[in-house]
Amino acid sequence: xxxxxxxxxxxxxxxxxxxxxxxxxxxxxxxxxxxxxxxxxxxxxxxxxxxxxxxxxxxxxxxxxxxxxxxxxxxxxxxxxxxxxxxxxxxxxxxxxxxxxxxxxxxxxxxxxxxxxxxxxxxxxxxxxxxxxxxxxxxxxxxxxxxxxxxxxxxxxxxxxxxxxxxxxxxxxxxxxxxxxxxxxxxxxxxxxxxxxxxxxxxxxxxxxxxxxxxxxxxxxxxxxxxxxxxxxxxxxxxxxxxxxxxxxxxxxxxxxxxxxxxxxxxxxxxxxxxxxxxxxxxxxxxxxxxxxxxxxxxxxxxxxxxxxxxxxxxxxxxxxxxxxxxxxxxxxxxxxxxxxxxxxxxxxxxxxxxxxxxxxxxxxxxxxxxxxxxxxxxxxxxxxxxxxxxxxxxxxxxxxxxxxxxxxxxxxxxxxxxxxxxxxxxxxxxxxxxxxxxxxxxxxxxxxxxxxxxxxxxxxxxxxxxxxxxxxxxxxxxxxxxxxxxxxxxxxxxxxxxxxxxxx
Numbered sequence: 142x143x144x145x146x147x148x149x150x151x152x153x154x155x156x157x158x159x160x161x162x163x164x165x166x167x168x169x170x171x172x173x174x175x176x177x178x179x180x181x182x183x184x185x186x187x188x189x190x191x192x193x194x195x196x197x198x199x200x201x202x203x204x205x206x207x208x209x210x211x212x213x214x215x216x217x218x219x220x221x222x223x224x225x226x227x228x229x230x231x232x233x234x235x236x237x238x239x240x241x242x243x244x245x246x247x248x249x250x251x252x253x254x255x256x257x258x259x260x261x262x263x264x265x266x267x268x269x270x271x272x273x274x275x276x277x278x279x280x281x282x283x284x285x286x287x288x289x290x291x292x293x294x295x296x297x298x299x300x301x302x303x304x305x306x307x308x309x310x311x312x313x314x315x316x317x318x319x320x321x322x323x324x325x326x327x328x329x330x331x332x333x334x335x336x337x338x339x340x341x342x343x344x345x346x347x348x349x350x351x352x353x354x355x356x357x358x359x360x361x362x363x364x365x366x367x368x369x370x371x372x373x374x375x376x377x378x379x380x381x382x383x384x385x386x387x388x389x390x391x392x393x394x395x396x397x398x399x400x401x402x403x404x405x406x407x408x409x410x411x412x413x414x415x416x417x418x419x420x421x422x423x424x425x426x427x428x429x430x431x432x433x434x435x436x437x438x439x440x441x442x443x444x445x446x447x448x449x450x451x452x453x454x455x456x457x458x459x460x461x462x463x464x465x466x467x468x469x470x471x472x473x474x475x476x477x478x479x480x481x482x483x484x485x486x487x488x489x490x491x492x493x494x495x496x497x498x499x500x501x502x503x504x505x506x507x508x509x510x511x512x513x514x515x516x517x518x519x520x521x522x523x524x525x526x527x528x529x530x531x532x533x534x535x536x537x538x539x540x541x542x543x544x545x546x547x548x549x550x551x552x553x554x555x556x557x558x559x560x561x562x563x564x565x566x567x568x569x570x571x572x573x574x575x576x577x578x579x580x581x582x583x584x585x586x587x588x589x590x591x592x593x594x595x596x597x598x599x600x601x602x603x604x605x606x607x608x609x610x611x612x613x614x615x616x617x618x619x620x621x622x623x624x625x626x627x628x629x630x631x632x633x634x635x636x637x638x639x640x641x642x643x644x645x646x
Contacts, residue, residue, distance in 0.1 A: 163417045165315040167307050168203045169410040170196055173211035173360070173382030174250065174402035176218040176516065177530075178238045178444045180432070183465060183522045187404045190436035190444055193242045195407065195428065197437065205307040208242070211382035211399075212250025212323060212360030215264055217514040219526070220447055222533040223454050231260040234447040236267045241440050244270040246303055248321035249277050249289075250360040250382055252516070258331040265291045265299075273303040273321035273358060276340035278333045286333045301340070302348045315414045318352035320344040322369070323360045324383060337361065338368065345373050353414060354421055356380065363390065363397065370395040377421050378410060385476055385517060387427055396425065402517050404430050455529055458630065462526040467639035472518035475531055480566065481510040482559045487531070488513065488566025491635055495538045495595040496568050498627040498634030503540060505569040505581050506595035507551070508631070509605050511562020512536075528635050537598040538628040540620040546588035547608075547615025552579045554606050563605035568595075591617055597631060 172192065180188035199206045215221070215232030223230055239247075247270060253261065254277075265272070268291060278286040288298040303319040322341045325334030345355055357379035359366055366381045370392035377395055385402035400406045406429050413422040455462040473487040474480070480488055488510065495506040515531045529535075543551075555565030556572065570581050578585045581592060601619065603610035611619060622628040627637050 163313065163415060165307060165309050165313045165414050165416065166203055166205065167315060167317070167412040167414070168199050168206040169356075169380070169412065170199060170206065170208040171211060171380045171398060171400060171408040171410065172209070172404055173380070173400055174213040174385050174516075175210065175235070175404050176214065176216070176252075177403045178220075178234055179448050181403055181405070181527075182520060183463075183524065185432050185521070187430055188436065188444070189238050189242065189404060190438075190441035191430050191434040192404050192407060193437035193440040194435050195409075195430075196242060199409065205309075207245045207305065207307075209358055209380060210239070210244060210247040211358055211380050212248045213252045213382055213402075213516075214239070214247070214250065215261070216252045216255040217516055217533070219530045219533045220451050223451065225450060229260070231256050232264050233267065236264050237447075238440060238443055240267075240269045241443055245305070246271045246273060246319060246358060248272070248358045248360055249274050249323045251324050251327040254327045254329045254332050258329075261289075262292075265289065266293065269293075271303060272299040273301070273319055274299050275301045275320045275322045275344040276325075276335040276337045277323045278335060280331050280333050301344045304348060304352055313416060315416065316352040318348040318355040319358050320348075320355060321358045321360075324362060324365065337365070338372070341369050342372060345376070349375075353416075353419070363388070363399075366390075366397045367392050370397060378423050378425075380408070380410070389425055389427070396423075398425055400427065406430060451526075455526060458529075458535075458632070459525050459636065462529070463524050465522045465524055466528075466636055467523045467643050468521060469519060469523060472520045473523075474518050475513050475515040476518060477516045478560075480513050481561055481564045484566060487519065489568060490638075491532070491631070492566050492568035492595075494635040494638035495597070495628070495631065497638040497641070498538050498622075498631075499540055499595055502593070503595045504592045505567065506538075507555070507565050507567055507570065507600065508597040509555075509562055509600055510564040510566055511605065512597055512599055512631075513566070523639065525636050528632050528639075532632050532635070534599075535630045535632050537621055538631050538634055539596045539598050539601055540622075540628070541594050541596050541601065542591050542617040542619075543594055544588070544615040544617065545586045545590045545592060547613060548581070548592050548594060549579050549586045549588065550615075551606060551609055552586075554608075558605075595628070 178189045214235050220234050221230050279289045280286050290296050290298045307315045322337040359381040366379050374393050379397045381399050387401045387406050388399050390397040398408045400408045406427050409426045411424045474485040475487045479485050492506040492508050496503050558564050627634045
């Protein structure tokens with residue numbers, strides 16, 4: 142009887158080992174759209190040092206842990222606009238932090254191409270992690286393109302696909318292929334976006350037979366991710382970015398996962414692959430990054446170095462950058478797509494503050510959506526430094542006397558430019574949906590009247606609106622504020638306005 146029990150235990154153990162041996166677990170930590178390395182909302186949410194703590198915990202749980210970034214991290218940021226060692230930072234802080242965190246794989250987002258090519262190449266060369274790009278190519282001249290590259294000791298072209306093999310201690314192996322399409326929403330003379338749809342299909346077909354599964358690491362609009370999922374139904378998971386708000390969207394047998402921007406949340410995907418049945422199980426968990434998570438000391442040291450530089454520079458403008466100046470009950474929307482397409486509550490607030498900077502002694506106020514660079518939403522407690530994040534370039538608010546016919550032309554042009562930086566966020570100027578007339582002070586514009594308008598100084602340079610410049614005869618007079626006026630810096634106008642609102646509560 143004892144022999145039978147021993148034999149049974151041996152056979153059961155052997156079966157259990159075999160059962161264990163043909164399964165392998167992989168953990169993927171996903172971030173997307175991260176522009177800020179430090180915590181936000183007064184330290185309550187986000188922070189890359191906190192993410193690294195989670196990363197190290199996952200590595201202890203499973204050495205087969207892989208950390209990815211689904212695009213948009215080099216720009217925009219307030220830090221990126223500052224100078225360090227004589228040149229603009231332009232995402233250098235992100236690369237240093239991500240190198241310290243040992244990121245495994247990243248894809249281009251549209252904001253990576255905000256940088257001039259020479260600055261982008263510097264960041265690529267500084268990166269110690271892998272890149273993938275299925276469609277974005279570097280334009281060399283009118284007839285030739287090539288892949289972007291990194292160059293540390295040797296030049297390494299960024300591949301259209303990426304393959305990673307994971308192994309258990311018993312030797313069980315599992316190969317994952319990645320494709321990485323990027324949205325073509327940021328045209329630049331040095332970038333050829335190709336056709337992300339066809340390029341994704343070609344990239345997938347090139348590795349399908351070389352790996353066990355293919356995953357997406359994308360930076361596309363949700364509807365575009367859904368197109369990819371439907372076109373390539375064998376992809377079980379698409380890890381994407383671009384929208385900035387978390388979502389987990391089922392599409393057939395696949396799903397699309399996007400975390401919140403600026404590491405307010407991260408996604409953890411736990412994969413279990415059966416090498417015998419060839420079946421994959423994926424459990425996705427959204428993890429909030431809050432002040433309850435301890436900061437990793439190594440990464441925190443780097444973050445603090447950059448934050449000290451930021452605070453030093455900001456104090457040239459405002460003494461207490463971390464002061465809470467306003468608390469909002471609803472998110473203030475400064476995301477790129479809305480701010481350049483429709484009136485948002487943040488756009489209205491900024492233009493309203495521009496008028497406040499002149500004691501409301503203007504008829505209306507206009508600012509180009511492209512000046513608002515946060516590409517995020519402000520929530521809860523807002524600090525002075527948040528306003529600098531929103532408007533990193535600052536600039537005067539000009540008080541301009543302008544003829545009604547030119548003002549109407551400016552407003553029409555801004556409306557036509559929906560989707561671009563020239564779209565105008567407005568205060569006290571609106572389009573009557575019924576009459577299709579532009580109204581100021583709720584009255585149709587009188588083409589012969591002289592109006593007093595608060596403009597962001599960038600608009601009077603003629604870059605966004607070519608005919609709006611001091612040379613235009615419709616521009617009668619321009620008042621430039623003195624240094625001690627709130628309007629001397631648009632950010633100061635907003636900060637003072639919000640403080641005033643706070644006091645009125």
